[in-house]
Amino acid sequence: MSYQIRINKTLENLKPSGIRRFFDIAAEMDDVISLSIGEPDFSTPWHIREEGIKSLQKGKTWYTPNSGLIRLRESIAKYTERHKGLSYDPKTEILVTVGGSEAIDLGLRTLVEPGDEVLIPEPSFVCYSPLTLMAGGIPVPIVTKAEDSFRLTPEALKNAITPKTKVLILPYPNNPTGGVMRREHLVRIAEVLRETDIFVISDEIYGELTYGGQPHVSIASIDGMQERTMLISGFSKAFAMTGWRLGYACGPKELMKQVVKLHQYALMCAPTTAQYAAIEAMENGDGDVEYMRAEYDIRRRYIVDRLCKMGLKCFEPEGAFYVFPSIEITGLSSEDFCHRLLREKSVAVVPGTAFGDSGEGFVRISYCYSLKHITEAMDRIEDFVNNFRKGACAAKQE
Amino acid sequence: MDKLLELLDSNPRLTNQQLGVMLGRSEKDVADQIAKWEREGVIRGYKAVVDWEKTDRPYVTALIELRVTPKRDFGFDSIAETIMRFNEVESVYLMSGGYDLAVIVSGRTFKDIAMFVAKRLSTLDSVISTATHFVLQRYKESGIILRGEEKDERGVL
Structure with a gap:
């Protein structure tokens, strides 16, 4: 054959x-x-592992709702409010995914149509470009430089935008450079984006790991950005839970309604044991x-x-x-x-x-x-x- | 716990310069702080954790349970202080539970230790009884794993 x-x-x-x-x-x-x-x-911290073990002992081995356990979504909502100052409705605006990577894939497949351009600051993690291609889109790298602390600059962003631009990936804190976008940098990016219809997929999987005393800021918390941002995060990096395969996405309900459909047909739901452990991480893991x-x-x-x-x-x-x-x-x-x-x-x-x-x-x-x-x-x-x-x-x- | 003390506890061979860099403090600041702890007795010493089995030095250790009669006015301190002065004794602890003092003793052979217990410890006035437990295998010592290396099972994605 x-x-x-x-x-x-x-x-x-x-x-x-x-x-x-x-x-x-x-x-x-x-x-x-x-x-x-x-x-x-x-x-993974023991008290988090223990909640996973307990759920197994109690026989909690069934599927969860497609979007994830409602208690987990509620605790994600509280966590996101507490750390990022953002409020999302756990019923309609939060989806629990199989790692942050699934959320990236879902976001791209939900938004991208053949020929659409996706802006990807580089250097960055390896998955954005292949997943864009598989969604039928055209990856457009934007080179970031050491002299700009590997941040995305508004000038570089403006230069990369064309009528076909559909999505901007915002991979900060960044793997591999360790670059971050502080509030003042995000404000200037937001100024550019607000005049367009570009949607942001903000990969904040390393959000908890910023150094120097200033906490991470999400672009969704900048004026007018929450409605055009899909915020992606997860448990792998911050809570040392890589093997549990658990992440989440937050976004406007009109978008998430479509994202959930994809997740439902491809994955059904994220692993149940991991979801029980993750509730403990969100509530007592700070x-x-x-x-x-x-x-x-x-x-x-x-x-x-x-x-x-x-x-x-x-x-x-x-x-x-x-x-x-x-x-x-x-x-x-x-x-x-x-x-x-x-x-x-x-x-x-x-x-x-x-x-x-x-x-x-x-x-x-x-x-x-x-x-x-x-x-x-x-x-x-x-x-x-x-x-x-x-x-x-x-x-x-x- | 102070981060500097925590670092020293697990990596005492780092230089003051390295410790300073790691904690965002000046080298002098680190040196001063350590000197202060040494003066105040917070830091009592620095030692290597040696796996003697990998060397040619014969080395046997035992945990001795001692039941003793506490002395009027001195309690257990007086007998503990007598015992800890022997070179063979590595550690002495006052215990709760079934016996009073736990004494870790080391020597070249099992017989050395048996003789030490018989001649030196049992004969002390306040000692009522002893029970000697020889160490057969050391798996972990002062937080450091000696047997069964932890293997890094992580892959790369």
Whole structure:
């Protein structure tokens, strides 16, 4: 049987994730120290796990309503009000999804029609462009720069808008750069958007993880934006619940009514056990988030300091759990840097190009690891980089 | 708990410069704070957690339960202070429950420890009885796992 003529051409042409590829190479080597993983090293806090276990003991093993347990949606509404100052009706404006990723897919498929353009700030997480293509849309990358702290600027946004623009993805706090959008930056983005019919899909999965004392601000909380924003968040990153596969989307009820239909036909509902655990996370998990954020912050400061001392120019990340240094001084491409670092020093990091062409010249370093692990990896990276610096000096003298 | 103290508790080999960077404090500020804690006895010492089984040093430890008669005016302090002065004794705790003092003793061989208990501990005036429990396997010590390495099972997406 010829599979080739039967498989969807758009799908067949999608490249597999560039993060995955490196991991596969590293998995075959011994003694590799990885700084490539994008999920918390913490286990889910015990009191949250316990609620999942209890629900199983009580035999709560059935489907939930399509949109999710009403108690969970109510607790998400309260949480969103408490942390973002936004109010959503739990009955009609909140949907519990299988991770934030499902919500992104649903949002794009709900809004995008063939030929519609979707604006995607880059570097950013790997899924936006493939999911846009599968929805029939045209991904339009907007390059963000280290000198702008990897923020989306109103000028760049304006330049990218065409009559065909349907959706803007707003991936902040950003994976892989650690860039965030503060209120003043969002206000200026909102000014541009309010004059258009562009809808925002705001991926705030790292919203709880911002550093420097200022809490995350959602674009939905800027004047006039809630009605044109689908806010996506979840439990994976903030509550260390990646394996539970649970996220949520909030948006205007006219939109959510359509989103729910897709979710209903494709997934029925999110996993029931995870939903019971998530209620506990929303209601009593603030302290856990606070603790983990403080730990990440310690590691973040340490890595930035080490990288700077090595001479790798490094934008100080303000959110998520990644550092995205420039490797320009080594004269290597991102791919070469990562391959050689892996082969010569057995350290795995992810090439910036996995997150879009504009990631060339950068690598992503995750700090979801113990300090001991990070210290050892930094020592090895320093050794590696030093060889190039010596080489560069020698070349200059000649 | 103070974040600095917490960091020192699990990573005492970090330099003051590193600790400063991690906590957004100056190196001097960190040094001053640590010196203060050392002066006040908040920080009592720093030590490596060694897995002696991986070395050629013969090393046996035992937990000794002691039932003792408390002394008038001194309670258990006087006997505890006598016991803790022996070099063989690693830790001494006053316990609630079925016995009074828990004493962790180490030596080169099982016999060393047995002899220490028989000759030094049992003979003390206030000691009523002893029960010696030898440690057969150390799984975790001072928060550090010695057996059964935790494997990172996370994949990459």
